[in-house]
Amino acid sequence: MKAILVLALLVLAGCGGLRIDTSQSSVAQSSRVQYIVLHYTSTDLPRSLELLTRGEVSAHYLIGAEPPAVYRLVDEQRRAWHAGDSEWQGRTWLNASTLGIELVNPGYEEDADGNRHWHPYPRAQIDVLIRLLKELVARHELPPGSIVGHSDIAPQRKVDPGPLFPWYRLAAEGLIAWPDDAQVGIRQRLFAAVGLPPPAWYQQRLATLGYRVPRHGELDEATLKVLAAFQMKYRPSRHDGVPDAETAALLQVLAPAAQVPGVEAPEAEEAM
Ligand SMILES: [Zn+2]
Structure with missing residues (x-):
């Protein structure tokens, strides 16, 4: 009988939940997000959505090409699986410390001679990306130089977002450093x-x-x-x-x- 009573009390305590006082807050804290990684999807929007929502890879944001609609697929507080084996500034396996943004872009086609023909990014898509990046940089208080390409953090196996990605436009907006x-x-x-x-x-x-x-x-x-x-x-x-x-x-x-x-x-x- 006594055992049942103890059990009942434990269950009640569990139902009530642990009371946590959140009236105090530390000044010594920062966002877990340290970098933003840019990718292209290598395919069109419907297929990109399918892969990034049903497959084994994901990104926090997906930006369409035309029109440049923005999708959030993973909450910013959670990990998206976009970086894989990666390293930047000595930090490795960057899914834990990054936000991933996928841009709908087919990437490249290779001709018979092995030359790659790359697909350009529509201007409106980059406009939207810049607006999103400015929000994210402000929200996570990221210093300049925090925005990288997948090819930067995994140069041995990745080439996205590719040579036609207009990094200079991000530089013009103060989002990345640019050489004089x-x-x-x-x-x-x-x-x-x-x-x-x-x-x-x-x-x-x-x-x-x-x-x-x-x-x-x-x-x-x-x-x-x-x-x-x-x-x-x-x-x-x-x-x-x-x-x-x-x-x-x-x-x-x-x-x-x-x-x-x-x-x-x-x-x-x-x-x-
Ligand atoms: Zn990528």
Whole structure:
């Protein structure tokens, strides 16, 4: 009888729920979101919706092409499964710390000679993306440089959002850093005159920017892919990964040697 009474009391306590006082709040807190990752879907809107709502991949937002309707498929407080094996600025497996945005865009078709023909992004789609990015950056208090492409965080296996994605438009809105043309021009002429730096130099600067890149000083296949990802973003007219004076100049302007190469300094919360 006594046991039943105890059980009944426990059940009652459970029904009532644990009382939590939420009248106090810590000042030492921030959003779990650290980066926003941009993708293209490689297919049309109906198929994109099906894949992202019924398949094994997802994104927080999906933006149609024409018209550029915005869908929210995953709550911003929860993880979407969009990044996969990924790394940026020393942080890995970025589903946990990112928001994913998918843009409806078919990507590319490859012709018989292996040339890729990329699909452009409608201007209105990018307008909508910029409005959304501004909201997200404000809501999660993200610093400049928090918006990356899937190709930045997984350069060995991903090329989206591709060379026709207009990163310069995001730069014009203050959403990402952009190298100064005049500075790039001066350094490009200098590199053209004195010769290109060794592979280790590119690797060091790519790592400074946030890329996961080999550091062995060899211009291997993996390094070429990271260089290609960098070129797709800042010099999309040629993105074969082959180093040249303009690529070196862009890297020098974006990642000055004064910065400590490699992983960012740990944040206060992580240092504790
Ligand atoms: Zn992607």
